[in-house]
Amino acid sequence: MSKRSLLLLPGDGIGPEVMRQVRRVIDWYARKRGIEFAVEEGLVGGCSYDAHGTPLTDETMARALAVDAVLLAAVGGPKWDNLGFDKRPEAGLLRLRKEMQLFANLRPAKVFDALVDASTLKPDVVRGLDIMIVRELTGGVYFGEPRGITDLPNGERRGVNTQVYDTHEIHRVARVAFELARKRGNKVCSSEKGNVMESGLLWRQEVIALHKAEYQDVELSHMLADAAAMQLVRNPKQFDVIVTDNLFGDILSDEASMLTGSIGMLPSASLGATDANGKRKALYEPVHGSAPDIAGRDLANPIAMFLSFAMALRWSFDLQAEADILENAVENVLNTGLRTGDIMQPGMARVSTSVMADSILREM
Amino acid sequence: MSKRSLLLLPGDGIGPEVMRQVRRVIDWYARKRGIEFAVEEGLVGGCSYDAHGTPLTDETMARALAVDAVLLAAVGGPKWDNLGFDKRPEAGLLRLRKEMQLFANLRPAKVFDALVDASTLKPDVVRGLDIMIVRELTGGVYFGEPRGITDLPNGERRGVNTQVYDTHEIHRVARVAFELARKRGNKVCSSEKGNVMESGLLWRQEVIALHKAEYQDVELSHMLADAAAMQLVRNPKQFDVIVTDNLFGDILSDEASMLTGSIGMLPSASLGATDANGKRKALYEPVHGSAPDIAGRDLANPIAMFLSFAMALRWSFDLQAEADILENAVENVLNTGLRTGDIMQPGMARVSTSVMADSILREM
Numbered sequence: 002m003s004k005r006s007l008l009l010l011p012g013d014g015i016g017p018e019v020m021r022q023v024r025r026v027i028d029w030y031a032r033k034r035g036i037e038f039a040v041e042e043g044l045v046g047g048c049s050y051d052a053h054g055t056p057l058t059d060e061t062m063a064r065a066l067a068v069d070a071v072l073l074a075a076v077g078g079p080k081w082d083n084l085g086f087d088k089r090p091e092a093g094l095l096r097l098r099k100e101m102q103l104f105a106n107l108r109p110a111k112v113f114d115a116l117v118d119a120s121t122l123k124p125d126v127v128r129g130l131d132i133m134i135v136r137e138l139t140g141g142v143y144f145g146e147p148r149g150i151t152d153l154p155n156g157e158r159r160g161v162n163t164q165v166y167d168t169h170e171i172h173r174v175a176r177v178a179f180e181l182a183r184k185r186g187n188k189v190c191s192s193e194k195g196n197v198m199e200s201g202l203l204w205r206q207e208v209i210a211l212h213k214a215e216y217q218d219v220e221l222s223h224m225l226a227d228a229a230a231m232q233l234v235r236n237p238k239q240f241d242v243i244v245t246d247n248l249f250g251d252i253l254s255d256e257a258s259m260l261t262g263s264i265g266m267l268p269s270a271s272l273g274a275t276d277a278n279g280k281r282k283a284l285y286e287p288v289h290g291s292a293p294d295i296a297g298r299d300l301a302n303p304i305a306m307f308l309s310f311a312m313a314l315r316w317s318f319d320l321q322a323e324a325d326i327l328e329n330a331v332e333n334v335l336n337t338g339l340r341t342g343d344i345m346q347p348g349m350a351r352v353s354t355s356v357m358a359d360s361i362l363r364e365m
Numbered sequence: 366m367s368k369r370s371l372l373l374l375p376g377d378g379i380g381p382e383v384m385r386q387v388r389r390v391i392d393w394y395a396r397k398r399g400i401e402f403a404v405e406e407g408l409v410g411g412c413s414y415d416a417h418g419t420p421l422t423d424e425t426m427a428r429a430l431a432v433d434a435v436l437l438a439a440v441g442g443p444k445w446d447n448l449g450f451d452k453r454p455e456a457g458l459l460r461l462r463k464e465m466q467l468f469a470n471l472r473p474a475k476v477f478d479a480l481v482d483a484s485t486l487k488p489d490v491v492r493g494l495d496i497m498i499v500r501e502l503t504g505g506v507y508f509g510e511p512r513g514i515t516d517l518p519n520g521e522r523r524g525v526n527t528q529v530y531d532t533h534e535i536h537r538v539a540r541v542a543f544e545l546a547r548k549r550g551n552k553v554c555s556s557e558k559g560n561v562m563e564s565g566l567l568w569r570q571e572v573i574a575l576h577k578a579e580y581q582d583v584e585l586s587h588m589l590a591d592a593a594a595m596q597l598v599r600n601p602k603q604f605d606v607i608v609t610d611n612l613f614g615d616i617l618s619d620e621a622s623m624l625t626g627s628i629g630m631l632p633s634a635s636l637g638a639t640d641a642n643g644k645r646k647a648l649y650e651p652v653h654g655s656a657p658d659i660a661g662r663d664l665a666n667p668i669a670m671f672l673s674f675a676m677a678l679r680w681s682f683d684l685q686a687e688a689d690i691l692e693n694a695v696e697n698v699l700n701t702g703l704r705t706g707d708i709m710q711p712g713m714a715r716v717s718t719s720v721m722a723d724s725i726l727r728e729m
């Protein structure tokens with residue numbers, strides 16, 4: 002097998018320091034397990050804008066398309082808040098998603114036993130929580146045309162965006178959700194606003210059609226997005242896999258991640274279609290943001306980035322047992338009571354980014 | 366002063382039984398306080414469809430436009446789930462909102478001291494919570510054109526909706542939020558997805574412009590809708606007034622209402638513009654739905670409907686002290702330990718819809 006290739010995009014804020022730690026994990030796999038990765042690094046987000054005047058250069062885009070998997074840490078920060086739409090750090094991320102055709106965003110919201118008390122929800126409500134949100138990532142209102150801000154004859158301005166979904170866009174992401182459910186609790190809940198939006202009604206109808214044709218063994222339910230936002234607070238453990246569109250997925254997955262009380266722990270995977278060689282484009286990133294307020298101070302939690310790499314081991318390289326090693330090490334270190342600031346609790350030991358990483362590496 | 370006029374729309378499910386109780390409250394004000402209302406009743410939602418083949422007749426629409434205030438209980442139910450878009454119960458509600466031009470939807474999320482433990486969130490996180498969400502209600506993706514489902518040449522289907530906002534639509538609802546904030550905690554948080562949607566960027570810019578021109582004394586902040594969904598779970602008490610668009614308002618207000626643990630308690634007001642005579646169209650309704658599963662069994666919580674009427678006393682009739690009487694009676698009865706099923710807790714006394722109403726009336 003030719004060498005496995007990775008593109009690391011540290012990005013902005015705490016991105017570089019958590020990416021530095023993941024490099025040590027990558028090295029560990031080469032040294033201890035003989036699993037070698039060809040690693041390149043590139044710029045995305047505000048740092049790329051500062052260096053090149055664009056949040057993602059064509060050259061970095063091309064490299065992202067060429068490698069087996071991309072690891073991204075985080076983009077954005079107040080420094081770039083007032084740039085135009087196509088210059089913003091987010092635009093780099095959106096371009097990666099679109100050109101790599103990463104239509105399925107997998108966002109687990111999982112509560113670690115050691116961290117049950119970190120949640121603002123009562124322990125009984127969240128203990129054992131393990132939801133997988135499958136968010137459509139290359140369509141909907143994020144990319145629909147027409148869009149923009151225009152001047153009206155009456156002196157006002159008008160802002161427009163378009164939500165649009167075609168049958169195949171719905172089917173391919175729903176397929177990911179059904180396949181995932183089969184390996185988990187075998188339940189899919191599809192969420193939209195089909196009571197007020199035709200695009201949501203189509204979403205529902207197409208999910209039902211696909212289910213009927215190919216996935217009748219999986220239990221399918223439907224929930225309006227507003228009701229889902231409620232039920233995530235009221236009784237989150239009712240969910241196994243949730244599949245939803247780009248915008249609702251953005252909101253519901255962030256809400257779900259916060260139920261865990263520890264978004265510094267949560268990874269995500271963004272996957273494209275499987276090609277003729279059985280390969281699929283993929284990008285892995287933490288759910289947390291770039292946290293500019295604590296950047297450069299060795300305070301960030303590296304675990305979400307580590308678990309994102311574990312997802313890469315699973316999804317891009319089919320190294321299940323290797324992923325287990327990393328995930329178990331994380332769990333064990335948490336059980337010893339080490340905590341970064343974001344998940345700190347009374348009676349635990351507060352440690353820095355690098356000490357947390359040291360401990361996990363030692364545990365591996 | 367000519368008699369105050371009310372149109373009652375009991376709607377579907379538990380609607381009629383909670384509306385029956387509110388009628389008793391209305392009578393109480395006439396008998397005990399000499400405040401008389403001319404009360405009419407009409408059909409909306411599934412019951413109107415069953416009777417007339419449409420979820421809202423032109424005649425009922427005309428009456429809604431003629432009265433001082435409309436009280437609506439709830440619409441919808443599985444019986445009507447498979448009707449076309451314009452026949453669904455929701456379509457009746459959307460028509461009322463649109464034709465009455467009820468652009469500002471006020472949704473308080475308030476935690477009653479007696480019910481702190483009903484929340485799935487930890488008591489410290491929600492005790493004293495008092496958020497007012499101001500949701501834009503007549504624009505955005507709910508009403509934007511083009512919309513619909515079309516057949517594509519390749520055999521697929523396409524679902525389209527359009528999010529559109531003009532300057533004046535943003536200003537008028539933001540104005541309501543700023544005015545409300547002045548009477549409360551003096552803070553407004555405006556929420557959108559201006560990082561990926563131009564309509565959201567315009568929203569933000571126009572809120573900033575209005576704030577600068579007229580409301581500099583109010584503290585204004587901005588939060589992306591995904592971040593707001595997170596912060597509502599993490600630290601909801603940071604918020605005073607939240608102003609947001611129709612779709613985000615739908616989701617965030619439902620999420621916020623569930624933080625209270627008792628959505629059977631929450632009222633809402635939908636307000637139009639003030640006309641030359643100082644009058645504004647208004648519709649008041651509980652946040653809860655039609656709960657078809659418990660309909661007709663004297664189990665529903667009538668309090669959200671009562672508090673919706675209290676909002677009507679305040680907003681449509683400027684009867685502040687009278688509204689206090691009703692709101693205080695509700696609070697006192699809760700403090701005695703009476704609970705309907707939805708807010709039942711160990712050690713409390715479980716009562717029916719009518720017994721709860723009896724007790725509140727006695728307390729008044």
Ligand SMILES: CC(C)[C@H](C(=O)O)[C@@H](O)C(=O)O
Pocket residue numbers: 091094095251560561591
């Ligand atoms: C950074 C931003 C463009 C992005 C989104 O809205 O998709 C983020 O919130 C996310 O969820 O990955």
Ligand SMILES: CC(C)[C@H](C(=O)O)[C@@H](O)C(=O)O
Pocket residue numbers: 196197227455458459615
């Ligand atoms: C019933 C439905 C059309 C409505 C909405 O989506 O606005 C409801 O969810 C609400 O929030 O009042």
